[in-house]
Amino acid sequence: xxxxxxxxTVVMLVSLNTALPGLASQQDDARNAAEIAVINQEAVDAxxxxxxxxxxxxxxxxxxxxxxxxxxxxFQLGVADQEEGRTRAFSDxxxxxxxxxxxxxAKAQVQEKTGVKENTLPDQLIDQKKYLPKQPLPNxxxxxxxxxxxxxxxxxxxxxYPSIIxxxxxxxxxxxxxxxxxxxxxxxxxxxxxxxxxxxLKPTTxxxxxxxxxxxxxxxxYISNKQSLQDYAKTLQQPL
Numbered sequence: 001x002x003x004x005x006x007x008x009t010v011v012m013l014v015s016l017n018t019a020l021p022g023l024a025s026q027q028d029d030a031r032n033a034a035e036i037a038v039i040n041q042e043a044v045d046a047x048x049x050x051x052x053x054x055x056x057x058x059x060x061x062x063x064x065x066x067x068x069x070x071x072x073x074x075f076q077l078g079v080a081d082q083e084e085g086r087t088r089a090f091s092d093x094x095x096x097x098x099x100x101x102x103x104x105x106a107k108a109q110v111q112e113k114t115g116v117k118e119n120t121l122p123d124q125l126i127d128q129k130k131y132l133p134k135q136p137l138p139n140x141x142x143x144x145x146x147x148x149x150x151x152x153x154x155x156x157x158x159x160x161y162p163s164i165i166x167x168x169x170x171x172x173x174x175x176x177x178x179x180x181x182x183x184x185x186x187x188x189x190x191x192x193x194x195x196x197x198x199x200x201l202k203p204t205t206x207x208x209x210x211x212x213x214x215x216x217x218x219x220x221x222y223i224s225n226k227q228s229l230q231d232y233a234k235t236l237q238q239p240l
Contacts, residue, residue, distance in 0.1 A: 026052075027059045029138045034063035036135050038071050039097045071098040078102020097132045104130065143176040147188075150226040158233040165229060186222040189232050195220040 030052070037044055044064070049057050074095035079102040081087055087103070090096040136144060144166055151169075155162035169188040173181035180187045185200055193199065198221040206215050222228040 026056050030056045030059035031063040032135055033137065034060045035067050035094050036137070038064060038067040039094055039132060040134065067094045070095050074098035075102040075105070078104075079106045082106035093133055093135070100132070101130075139177075140170070140175050143170060143173075146176065147225050147229065150229050154226075154229050154233050158237065160233055160236065165232065169229070169232075180219055184221065185219070186225050186228050187220050188225060188228045191220045191228075191231065191235070192217055193220055194218060195222055195227075195231060198222075 036042070049060060052060075070092065071094055074090065075098040077088070078099040081099075082103045083106055088099070090099055147166060147169060148162070151162040151165040154160065155165055170176070172178075172189045173187075176182070176188070178190075179185075180190060180200075180202060199218040200221050201216055202219050203214055204217050204219075205212050206217075207213075220228075220231070222231065
């Protein structure tokens with residue numbers, strides 16, 4: 001089997017009716033992952049997929065097949081509606097993403113034929129990248145749920161956007177998986193120094209000019225994720 005699962009293979013595997021046991025939560029994770037893969041037009045690695053087990057793989061392939069069909073139909077509707085000057089909305093996020101892409105595709109085709117761009121602003125002032133809705137993976141959703149309540153309260157206390165707090169924490173801690181972000185240190189933002197006299201010595205990469213070098217440095221150690229979030233908020237309030 002090719003390492004990349006193509007739609008034809010998906011259809012063939014979906015047609016198998018072998019009953020496989022699986023937990024409801026595992027099935028939900030498989031469905032979410034399949035929809036994300038279709039929305040983002042990601043290639044699916046067969047080896048990685050099989051590593052999740054038979055129940056997960058079967059549920060993923062079923063949902064991948066169904067979502068792909070919905071995606072193709074909604075995409076064509078988007079193309080047709082743009083040509084006819086009408087729009088519609090979908091409650092299903094796969095269909096909505098595909099429909100919007102179909103609209104953008106039809107717009108691009110018109111621009112290619114006429115040479116006229118819809119927006120008259122200079123190209124360098126326009127962000128041309130398409131930002132589609134993207135559902136978090138299960139491990140990402142778990143991390144968000146872990147700190148969401150504290151981020152909301154701290155955002156209210158310090159006049160900060162909770163979404164930005166969570167986004168930066170996810171970036172700096174690799175979704176709460178970095179060694180520094182885990183217990184007993186709970187340093188979600190990789191902040192150096194000591195906090196209330198507590199710190200830990202860790203190797204880190206520093207750049208001197210264009211040269212990278214490995215050094216040992218002290219990073220703050222907190223008793224909880226909440227304390228790390230609070231220290232982050234206080235740091236932002238300090239003058240540069």
